[in-house]
Amino acid sequence: MKIAFIGLGNMGGGMAANLVKAGHEVNAFDLADEALHTAAEHGCTTFDDAGAACQGVDAVVTMLPNGAIVKSVYRESVIGHAPAGAVLIDCSTIDVATAREVISNAEAAGYDMVDAPVSGGIAAANGGTLTFMVGGTDKAFKRAEEVLQAMGKAVIHAGDAGAGQTAKICNNMLLAISMIGTAEAMKMAEKLGLDPQKFYEISSQSSGYCWSLNAYTPMPGVGVESPADNEYKGGFATALMLKDLRLAMDAAKDVNAKTVLGAKAAEIYEALAEEHGGLDFSSVIKTL
Ligand code: NAD
DSSP: EEEEOOOOTTHHHHHHHHHTTTOOOHHHHHHHHHHHHHHTTOOEESOOOOOTTTTTTTEEOOOOHHHHHHHHHHHHHEEEEEEOOOEEOOOOOOHHHHHHHHHHHHHHHHHHEOOOOSSSSSSHHHHTEEEEEEESOHHHHHHHHHGGGGGGHHHHESTTTTHHHHHHHHHHHHHHHHHHHHHHHHHHOOOOTTHHHHHHHTTTTTTTTOOOHHHHHOOOSSSSOOOOGGGOOOSSBBBHHHHHHHHHHHHHHHHHHOOHHHHHHHHHHHHHHHHHHHHHHHHGGGOO
């Protein structure tokens, strides 16, 4: 398959390389020269114009920073530039309303399109083990699935247009809340004189069991190995968690959903990001 890939940053770079590894021909575009250079080393054909990269392709994949950029890239460089039969796949994390609007514009121009945000960070993007949550029609999903399988371990059809973004922000709001809760419980146990490792052993096998505790323990030297054991470097940056929480809070407002803990989590990550935006989000434990 011939695929245009736009946005070759921390995530997109590895994803485009995995499409090449799977035998696809990849036309790559990014605003940054360095990203283009790396893409060429990974076997992509590079372009200095996004519209030109979309000419004659079967699919377009985008992995961009935010909704405004996604909207402008589709309006200016994808729609009307990619052939009418191409399937369009936006893997960026953006707000639900913009995702729906871009898909609706693409469909009006005759394209099949899905929103397909990912779970998994840079390591999963490089390793081809991302989970894709996909929103769109059955037909668009089936067409996108073939492309996404080369970059991930799971491709799940969440529902109609925007459902992928909905799943992503609700999941990450839950993750933020559970990470803060895990960190509070571990610190409190420690302050009450309980060995944190004992607390981990007990709670990870009791009703406190959760991903933040069991698979991503936020305290150094306790539980499983995680970014905490590497001074909170790598992993999922606090700034990106804050981005997702802001998207979640905007969406909650749009539909009048009561998200008391989500709002508190956004406030806590807002403060953490001011000081340590680059550190893993589990570093929230350092503030307690
Ligand atoms: P990044 O900043 O490393 O990469 C974005 C790339 O897009 C950059 O190379 C930039 O030059 C390029 N770009 C910006 N505007 C462009 C334009 N108009 N045309 C072409 N290229 C353009 O970001 P990232 O970490 O790769 O994240 C990309 C998306 O994936 C974001 O929406 C993010 O929220 C999401 N995401 C990131 C992670 C993570 O761990 N990094 C995990 C899950 C989801």
